[in-house]
Amino acid sequence: MGNKILKKSEAFYDVFFRKPGDEKKSTTYCAGCGHGIIHKLIAEAITDLGMTEKTTFVSPVGCSVFAYYYFKTGNVEAAHGRAPAVATAVKRSHPDSYVICYQGDGDLAAIGTAEILHAANRGENITVIFVNNAIYGMTGGQMAPTSLLNQKTATSPFGRDEAEEGYPLRMSEIIATLDAPVLVARTSVHDIKNIMQTRKLIRKALNAQKDKKGFSFIEILSQCPTNWKVKPEDAQEWMEKNMLPYYKREVFKDILDQAAPVPHPKPRKEIAEIVELLALPEFKTRKDNGGETTLKTIRRETKFKIAGFGGQGVLSLGAFLCELAIVNHYHSTWIPSYGPEMRGGTANCSVILSPEEIASPVVQEIDILVAFNHPSLVKFHSNVKEEGLIFYNNSIINDLSEIMPYVRRKKIQLIGVDASNAADSLGDPRMVNVAMLGHMIKVYPYFQLQQADLLLEKKFSTKPRLVELNKQALRRGFEQDEMENIV
Numbered sequence: 001m002g003n004k005i006l007k008k009s010e011a012f013y014d015v016f017f018r019k020p021g022d023e024k025k026s027t028t029y030c031a032g033c034g035h036g037i038i039h040k041l042i043a044e045a046i047t048d049l050g051m052t053e054k055t056t057f058v059s060p061v062g063c064s065v066f067a068y069y070y071f072k073t074g075n076v077e078a079a080h081g082r083a084p085a086v087a088t089a090v091k092r093s094h095p096d097s098y099v100i101c102y103q104g105d106g107d108l109a110a111i112g113t114a115e116i117l118h119a120a121n122r123g124e125n126i127t128v129i130f131v132n133n134a135i136y137g138m139t140g141g142q143m144a145p146t147s148l149l150n151q152k153t154a155t156s157p158f159g160r161d162e163a164e165e166g167y168p169l170r171m172s173e174i175i176a177t178l179d180a181p182v183l184v185a186r187t188s189v190h191d192i193k194n195i196m197q198t199r200k201l202i203r204k205a206l207n208a209q210k211d212k213k214g215f216s217f218i219e220i221l222s223q224c225p226t227n228w229k230v231k232p233e234d235a236q237e238w239m240e241k242n243m244l245p246y247y248k249r250e251v252f253k254d255i256l257d258q259a260a261p262v263p264h265p266k267p268r269k270e271i272a273e274i275v276e277l278l279a280l281p282e283f284k285t286r287k288d289n290g291g292e293t294t295l296k297t298i299r300r301e302t303k304f305k306i307a308g309f310g311g312q313g314v315l316s317l318g319a320f321l322c323e324l325a326i327v328n329h330y331h332s333t334w335i336p337s338y339g340p341e342m343r344g345g346t347a348n349c350s351v352i353l354s355p356e357e358i359a360s361p362v363v364q365e366i367d368i369l370v371a372f373n374h375p376s377l378v379k380f381h382s383n384v385k386e387e388g389l390i391f392y393n394n395s396i397i398n399d400l401s402e403i404m405p406y407v408r409r410k411k412i413q414l415i416g417v418d419a420s421n422a423a424d425s426l427g428d429p430r431m432v433n434v435a436m437l438g439h440m441i442k443v444y445p446y447f448q449l450q451q452a453d454l455l456l457e458k459k460f461s462t463k464p465r466l467v468e469l470n471k472q473a474l475r476r477g478f479e480q481d482e483m484e485n486i487v
């Protein structure tokens with residue numbers, strides 16, 4: 001008879017390194033809590049399936065917030081309720097990785113109801129482990145959407161009342177009504193038999209992800225003796241008496257046999273166009289030898305805010321800058337922000353161009369502000385960094401008095417561009433953004449005008465008149481005398 005060696009899964013760290021000098025072997029979970037059992041089942045499954053190296057665990061906010069101290073996988077901590085959105089991003093950007101989205105019931109069924117429903121409905125190829133302990137555990141036992149009728153919690157001291165708080169949400173049943181999910185099941189970890197059933201379902205769900213079958217959702221009924229206010233040994237009985245009658249343990253949906261593998265996300269049309277563009281013989285980038293020595297190099301993360309009225313092409317100017325950056329082998333991010341108003345209201349976008357990968361697309365401190373109207377200039381000027389730069393549309397912005405004290409104090413360079421007039425002189429006010437771009441390229445020759453021409457030709461390939469107008473606008477902006485404009 002061979003010996004069986006029982007040891008901790010390799011997907012767990014040896015010690016849980018929380019603070020220097022405070023390395024622990026045990027987790028932070030209370031005695032009798034189900035999270036620890038569930039972690040063990042997951043860790044063993046990912047080790048046995050050979051997934052450790054390629055797994056990213058998305059931790060929620062709640063008692064399992066410290067999962068990243070335990071799992072020796074990739075780890076991302078998501079804001080409360082947002083784990084499915086974060087998991088979507090990780091999976092889409094790394095389609096060959098395995099993504100486990102782990103959430104409690106407060107996290108998934110209250111704060112993140114929208115995120116989970118939409119991720120399920122999109123059929124993201126991720127595995128969601130939903131730990132339902134019928135209460136908000138970490139914060140001291142408030143009522144969760146899954147708390148049972150008559151259950152006494154910190155916020156329902158007389159018991160949950162359907163007239164006041166509605167009925168406990170059965171998330172598995174809701175998710176099983178959607179077309180996209182391939183596996184939806186509820187199980188529990190209150191006794192050995194059910195732990196073994198949970199073990200099987202977790203493995204099935206992870207295998208489904210490995211086979212690129214799509215979205216799977218395993219709801220696990222889990223004990224919380226501390227907040228149920230029972231002894232750990234009595235939690236099993238509490239679960240049987242209170243939770244099991246309401247929450248059926250069942251496989252609600254399993255279409256794994258019929259589900260075709262989820263295709264890799266297709267490159268977006270814009271990216272395909274850029275790739276085509278790079279293949280053109282006349283296209284030169286800063287990386288090509290010869291002829292490009294005049295191009296300036298972006299040496300560090302450069303943050304732009306581009307702002308104006310809706311209709312001034314503010315968002316497209318940002319996107320266009322990103323495309324120019326991409327063809328020159330830089331990294332870029334773009335986030336649009338629309339005001340609540342209709343056309344004519346304010347709009348802005350945050351753009352970052354960088355030689356390195358960009359960690360966050362948020363622009364708080366601005367290197368270069370591009371303001372198309374007075375309200376935008378006033379709104380954003382005080383976020384421009386010391387010795388930063390402001391391009392402003394001086395055709396319609398005449399009064400700089402409000403911003404001058406800050407601009408002088410911070411030694412900001414102000415460059416007026418007669419952009420609206422340049423566009424109007426071409427008979428099309430929409431050209432204002434491209435005129436601005438022309439001047440930006442002149443002041444900051446990160447890109448070539450000819451590159452912009454080629455991108456414009458691609459963009460408006462079915463509208464030759466617009467290509468011509470845009471090219472002219474670009475040149476009108478470019479040819480404006482720079483020195484005269486500097487205040």
Ligand SMILES: Cc1ncc(C[n+]2csc(CCOP(=O)(O)OP(=O)(O)O)c2C)c(N)n1
Nearest residue numbers: 061062063080104105106107135136137138
């Ligand atoms: C948006 C937001 N709302 C509320 C909180 C506070 N909060 C932290 S943990 C937690 C409870 C989480 O409960 P649950 O998801 O049921 O997980 P459990 O702790 O029971 O495992 C709450 C409400 C927060 N961090 N963020």
